[in-house]
Every structure is written in structure tokens, then in C-alpha cells.
Amino acid sequence: MQYHFNKSQQSIESLIAEVSRHHIEHSTDPAIRDSKANTPHSPVTPDETPVTVFFPRSTSDVSVILKACNERYTAVTSFSGGTSFGGALTSTRGGICVSFERMKSIVALHEDDLDVVVQPGLGWVELNEQLKDKGIFFPVDPAPGASIGGMIAMSCSGTNAYRYGTMKEWVISLTAVLADGTVVTTHRRPRKSAAGYDLTHLVIGSEGTLALVTEATLKLAVLPQNLHVGLVTFDTFQQGVDIVVALQRAGHQLEALELADGPQVYCINYSNLARVDMAEKPTLWLKFAGSSLQLVKDQIKTVKALCEEQRALTYEITSENERIGVLWDARKCIGRALVMMKKDPSDLFMHSDCAVPISNLAALVEGTQKLIQEANEANQKSSVAPKQPWFCANVGHVGDGNVHSSIICPAADKSMVDEVLKKVARLALSLEGTVTGEHGVGLKQRGALVDEVGVEGIDVMRRVKSAMDPKGILNPDKVFALDDKSVVKGAKL
């Protein structure tokens, strides 16, 4: 199938005129256009930058914009929080951007039903700020700047996913606008429905390629009670994994389980971002909560016994609020700490996002460490002049089998790091895993996705895309290349 995009000045002018007739704001300011398309993880070339950014205020505004774009074969990217990785926001066919910064409201809160209806531009942090005093919250916790619209598009998760599940489990219904401007509501408001095809889940994780979400009904949870946080260190990563498997089999459901390797903890210490000096050893963070304090005590008793069995090096569990903040912040600062490992501002922060069945997690981490170490050494030996070694570290949402292996390297080493991360992805696939546990496909993982779901899987996705967006205007080239022979960025694994 061959897709065609109209980038003519005449077409764009008529598009802006048509949309403006409906009193929808827009901006052609180069700085604003650039800010909606060009992020460190989604670089865009100037000739592909959107020619204008629209700021709709309602579902019907979005419908007007898409209908006008569809009639003119104009490509559409969308923007809410802008925190996604892997090029999901990158504009590849010019066109326009729909920014949701004027759609940040809570439309309706139903406390008795534990659900809330929101607009896509609202951030999860802002949402929770507004819910806090009511004792309820929305539990999906990706990067702090993320907004509901993007979180739906990317099917994101975070440290709470082990206990609460991902975005897939927390959306009841969506109002979405199709490429031709048609407005669809995927479900109504009950928690449970068997009413036809699951269009809600079809849109979640489709990365803005099938529809733009303009309203979402989200489930809410009651704020955790009797909170405790623990920090345990071990000699090996496997020991941490063993404890998590044993906890799971004992029927204990903790709030969160995060496991980092020694270099990752070194990086935390080096950054000085944490208010605790940590042993630079494989480290397990545990979060406990429950409506009954005794439940939490029982869980802690089991953890303590398991840690003794595994001869943990250090062990601390606290219910003291200030200390909980200190320990958990040490985990939450990892993203920023990794960036601080750059020796030069031009250095790159590259990482994997593989997930495997939990019983294969230690094999994935061990294999990954070996692959990266070998590549790092080979890179240093490749030159007679001394080369800066890469900094490499691993941190995992261990309860989900999801691990991020990070490499900080000079920009010149990009292709070598790309190569080794491809090997890591292949290793994950060989361990029955996925190449992306939570960050999504975007442009970068398109080749890997082919290896994961096969050409048959990609073909089904292509067919669905073509059925819902026949002209291919919505976020073209993300998840898979729009044309069979893609002319755009992204390489096969």
C-alpha cells in the first residue's frame, strides 16, 4: 500500500483557515512547533517539524481538526506530556501537531464508584494532587511529567504496576476521535462489560496511530494504608529475584518491588541525589501496605525470614514517614542519576526495556551484563588512543520481570551501543520475553517488534490501522513503518 501526504503550502493554508473558522487556536511559532515535536528521545529534522500546532479545547475541536487533516492528506502527531521514549512523538511526514495543553480538566469525579472522567492533557501527578484529600488515587506512575493521553497512547506503567497493573487495567472507557473526525465512545462507565469488540484496549498502546483520545474514564484506588518501605542488599541479583518469586508463591502481594544492580547503586551514590549512603550491592526496594497492619506485619515477617535464608548483607524496613521518603526517593532518583553519569553533555543515555517471565529475569540480567561488558571492552580495544568506557547499570521492576539496562556513552559510540542493545533484545526474546515492557515501540523498536510478533502479527496491525485510518494520517510510521518499504528512520533488529 502506498500512502500519500500533501505538504503543499496551499493545503496547509486552507487547513488553518478551516480550523480557525471554528475558533480553535493554533501557533506557527517555530519555538512552539519545535517544543511539541523535538524531545531528546524524539528528535525531528527541521523539514519534518509540524508546520503548525493546534490547541483544541474539546472533543468536537479535535474532530474538526482531524476531519480537516484527513480531507487534505495531512499527517497528524499529538502531544500531551512529552515524556515518551523511542521516538513515538517524532514527526516523520511533516503535517500538524495536536497539543492537549488546553484539555487538562477533571470532567467528573464519582467517588462512590471509584472512577474519574478526565481530559487527556491532565498529568497523573496533578490528578493525584486533586484526589489526595479524598483518600483515593490513580495508581499508574510513569515519569512525573506524563499526561493521561500519552499514558494511554503508550500503555505505560511504573513502579506501581506490580501491585496495580498497567494502564491496560485502569481505563474503563475512552472517547476517541478517528482519523476522519468520527467520535467514538468505546464503553460506558460500569467496571465490567462484554459489549462487543474491546475498542478501549485497541486504542490503549496504539501510540496515537489509530485515534486521538479526548476523554478517559479511569478507575481509582483507595490510598495505601499502613505504608512500610524496606531496603535489602545481597551478594547477587539472583538472590533478590528468588525472594520475589518466593513472596509471590506465598500469596503475598506487596505494593512495589524494585531491584537494582551494584553499578546502579554506585550511580545513585555518585549523583548525591539520594539522602542515604547505600551499599553498592544488588539492592531490593520493597513497599508494603494494606487495610490491616497485621497483614503488613505478616508480609514483613516472611520477607525477613527469606532474607535470613538468603544471607542478605543489609536489611532495613521502616514505617517512619521521613525515612520512607529517604529510601523511596533513592529509587525514584535513578533516571536523573543516570543522566548525571554523562562525562560530557553530548554523551548519550541509552537503555533497554525488556521484560521476561520472572523466572528468566536473572538470566536476562546476567546475560545482558555479559553482552554489554564484552561490547564495552571491545569498544575500548578498537582504538589505540584511550577511550572512555561506558557506564552500565541495571534496574528492574522485578515483580513484572521488566528491566532497564542503561548505557551512558560518548555520542561516537552510538552505533556500537545500538548493536549491543539489539543483542539484549534478542536475548530477551530467546527467554520468552518482550522487547518493550512499558516504553512502547515508537520508531526505535519497530524492527524488534517484527522479531517479536512476526510478520504475521505486524500484518494484522497494518490491516487494523488501514481499516481505522485509511489515509494513514495519524502518527505515521510509529509501531510499524507505514509503507512496506519504509523510507524513514528505524532499522530491523
Add this chain to the structure above:
Amino acid sequence: MQYHFNKSQQSIESLIAEVSRHHIEHSTDPAIRDSKANTPHSPVTPDETPVTVFFPRSTSDVSVILKACNERYTAVTSFSGGTSFGGALTSTRGGICVSFERMKSIVALHEDDLDVVVQPGLGWVELNEQLKDKGIFFPVDPAPGASIGGMIAMSCSGTNAYRYGTMKEWVISLTAVLADGTVVTTHRRPRKSAAGYDLTHLVIGSEGTLALVTEATLKLAVLPQNLHVGLVTFDTFQQGVDIVVALQRAGHQLEALELADGPQVYCINYSNLARVDMAEKPTLWLKFAGSSLQLVKDQIKTVKALCEEQRALTYEITSENERIGVLWDARKCIGRALVMMKKDPSDLFMHSDCAVPISNLAALVEGTQKLIQEANEANQKSSVAPKQPWFCANVGHVGDGNVHSSIICPAADKSMVDEVLKKVARLALSLEGTVTGEHGVGLKQRGALVDEVGVEGIDVMRRVKSAMDPKGILNPDKVFALDDKSVVKGAKL
């Protein structure tokens, strides 16, 4: 779009010859053909009964069958447990049936990962029988005869859905065969993935219209510990709902919450199926469990206080195994008890499956009771000769806002009952509800689905169907009529 089905003798003979060449068994025995297509909830006319039933043993067998059918424009229905309601199994275009009774195996059990890979013909009861000794189970609990394949097709749930969620939450990955015989694996085995469009959820609940599932990777849970069951009766249905809302807001997650009205309890007593004589009043069943006994005790304490506040009429909670069985069996016998209310074998058992946000549940039940009572009285007055009154009762998965209003009536009253159930569906929609919380659309709810998701929603489903099954051979006319102007059964709401 106009679909065409080839029912010629020559085409069927060549189909059987082609499939048999691959050593796949089949039967043209009229009794067997009838048994796979004709259930009390899916009646089929003799001229539409499948002309043969195939018994595949593997994914590749199913691929051979579908490829051969697709080439010949032959309609395909499928059969596993045969317990679905609403005509999802009804054959409307002749063709063949694929029966999964030779595909009942556990393919792989991963205890550490709490997942299991199974074939679609395996029943959930049989699966749990095989898992019992390992202390783990699959928690989705529809009718006892249901099999995994049908449970996926119908996106089913049951009494455990309040605690564990529905089929949508318990499937990790599917191997599915498309209409043209292409085999697709939707995901790999990690619990979490953001790898492309969510084809898993697209297939779940598609009622065999998009693909046939040949293998499923299911999540498992640890068997509940410290089990307690309670039975409380009230003056009004609303009191039971109020307790459920209060429990939810207090952060208590029980195992199950089921609420029946007085007539429903009368029906249990009348059937003599339960081993307990119950007060014929609105009755709430509660199931408690947790890894900590104290947690359960805390939950029970809250329930007791709420019941005192609501001036419950009777109150019993037990941890004694024998008594747990007695109390819970009284809930589980409701389906059979309702059938026993028939005064004549030809009487009909008709029912609704609406779900609403829980805060609207009492309004739904009250409104439904009123609608049905009025219709019942009008029906009796419509004749000078005395007419048998309908028996009417309500039971709800109250934690999910899902209620089944049942009517037992003479066959002659069918159209009047159809009419009043349509009014009930409209009432549910006006209360932000769905017309089908767990039973699916099949043929019967197609008109109601249009009212629920709009022509826009149906149009998206149609487009997806057409993209994945261009000739429309897979379970034609279910969820929505295949042709725009349908010639088949099912009426608009």
C-alpha cells in the same frame, strides 16, 4: 458490503476431502452436528445446521481448516463448552463447525511465573482440578461447563470477577488462527508488554468473529487462604448496595459479593437445592480471604459494624468448611433453581445481564422490578382467561454493578418478555450502564449494542472485522449483523 457464502454440495465435498487429506477427523452425523450448534440459548434451524463438524488436534489443524473454508467462502462456527447465552453459537449461514474437544491439554505449567499455557477445549473446572494440589488456581469462574476457548471468545466473568477481574485481566497471550489460516501469537509470556497493538484484547470478547484461539497463556493466582463466608439479610436491596460501597471506600477488597432479592431467595428455598432454609429477604453473600487471618478479621469487623448500622435482619459469618460449603452452594445453585421455577417444560427462562456503575445499581434493580411487575400485571389483564403469572427475581454480582433479572414465563409470552427486557436494557443505558456485563452480544443483544456504542462504534467494529476476515466467514452475524441490511435473526433495541 455484501458477503457471499458458498453452500454448494460440491464445495463442501471438496472442503472435507481437502481437510481429511491432513488426517483431521470430522463427523457428518446429524446428532453430533446438532449438538454443536443447537443449545437452549442458541437454537438453530435445520437448514442452517453446520454440514460437518471438524475435530482439530493442533493449531496447524485449525489453520488447515480455516484456509480451506476461506478459499471456499464457507461459514465457520466454533464450539468448546457450549454454555454461552444469547445465540453466540447459533449458525446463521450453514457452513461447518470447529469443535475443540480434542484440544483439552495443559501445554505448559510455569509455577514460579504463576502462568499456564492451555488448549481452548480445556474447562476451567478441569484446569483448577489439575492445579489444586499446587495451591494455585485460575480465578475466572463462569458456568461450570465453560471451556477456556469460549471464555476468551465471550470475555466472561463470574462471582470471582469482583476480586480478580474478568477474562480480560487473566490472559497474557493467545495463539490465534485468522480466517485465512494465518497463525498469530499476540504476545509473549511476560506479564507486562507494550509491544504494539493489543491483539490479545482485540480477540478476547470478539465471540469467534475475528480469529479462533488455539492456545492461551493464562495468569494464575495463589488459592485464597483463611476463607470465611457470610450471609446477611436486609429489608431492602439498597441496604446491601450501601454496605458494598462503604466496604470499597474503606479500602477492603473482599473475595466475592453477591446480592439477591427476596423472590430470588424464595426460588432457592422452593428448589430445595440448598442445604439451608433462608429468610426470603434481600440477601448479601460475602466471601473473605487473605494471606493474613488478621486482615480477614478486620474486614469482618467492618462488615459487622456496617450491618449493625443498617439494622441487618440476620447475620452469619463462618470459617467452618462444611458451613462455608452450605452457604456458598446456596448462591451457586441459583441458575438451576431458576430453571426449576418452570411450571411446564416448555416455559422459558429469560434474563438480563446489565451492569451499571455501582452507585446506580439500586436504581437499576428497583426500576427493573417495577418494569417487570407492570408488564407481568398487564400480561395477566390482557386475557379474560386466567394466565399464569411470570416468576421474576434478581441476583447481582454487586461489587461489579452487574445484575441478572430473570423471568420464567410461558412460551406464549416470549414477545412480551422480550419487550420488557429491552426496556430494562434502556434503563441500564440511561444509568450509564452496559446491556451486557458478562454474557456477551451474540445475536440477541445486537440491537442493544447499537444503542450502547452508537452506529459509529458498530462501524469501527465492522471495519476491524472486515480487515481481519474480509470474506466474513468467522461466526457471521454475531456481535453485529454481517450485512448492513441483515436478513437474519435479531432486532434493534
